[in-house]
Amino acid sequence: GQNIDQPTEMTATEGAIVQINCTYQTSGFNGLFWYQQHAGEAPTFLSYNVLDGLEEKGRFSSFLSRSKGYSYLLLKELQMKDSASYLCAPNRDDKIIFGKGTRLHILP
Amino acid sequence: DAGVIQSPRHEVTEMGQEVTLRCKPISGHDYLFWYRQTMMRGLELLIYFNNNVPIDDSGMPEDRFSAKMPNASFSTLKIQPSEPRDSAVYFCASSWDRGLNEQFFGPGTRLTVL
Numbered sequence: 001g002q003n004i005d006q007p008t009e010m011t012a013t014e015g016a017i018v019q020i021n022c023t024y025q026t027s028g029f030n031g032l033f034w035y036q037q038h039a040g041e042a043p044t045f046l047s048y049n050v051l052d053g054l055e056e057k058g059r060f061s062s063f064l065s066r067s068k069g070y071s072y073l074l075l076k077e078l079q080m081k082d083s084a085s086y087l088c089a090p091n092r093d094d095k096i097i098f099g100k101g102t103r104l105h106i107l108p
Numbered sequence: 109d110a111g112v113i114q115s116p117r118h119e120v121t122e123m124g125q126e127v128t129l130r131c132k133p134i135s136g137h138d139y140l141f142w143y144r145q146t147m148m149r150g151l152e153l154l155i156y157f158n159n160n161v162p163i164d165d166s167g168m169p170e171d172r173f174s175a176k177m178p179n180a181s182f183s184t185l186k187i188q189p190s191e192p193r194d195s196a197v198y199f200c201a202s203s204w205d206r207g208l209n210e211q212f213f214g215p216g217t218r219l220t221v222l
Contacts (some may be wrong), residue, residue, distance in 0.1 A: 030207060042199060045210035050160065094207035100150035
């Protein structure tokens, strides 16, 4: 919704690396969240980027380019438990707007 | 803290009936949000409160939907009358602010209107 674009589905192999891209409208932009949502469960917080650049947190990293309206979530050393939806959520005028999410399938 | 608590977890009702969803936010959080999630539309913000006061209800689909927050520890979302297109998962979330910190989501209520 509201011009947040991310792939609907992706598939990757256990142990590999995957990058989930997100583009968004830059008007009123204050920062960007990534949330993880396992099937049948609530979304849980992964990261929040305000400044340009890469922020690393264990196996997960998130990148932001404010001028390009672009972010990505990088997942390393994929595990089966990483099978979930990943929601890109820009903070626009201090209101979080969620994208429809990318369903990530991990193959053994 | 027990986290955000929602009830019921599942609700099946017939078209035309009134449905009331309940939420208890995390103690100390000033903001409470109600979301609806469907496959077609994703996660949509319906309404949010700050210190028990409704701030933005622009996401409420129509007059059949109403939300209240009588005190800091309780909120309700009511649908009257319910319609099959209201079938969705409804999440409540709470936060210290409206956009600068993470939101903590409850487990959701899966609503099915027949």
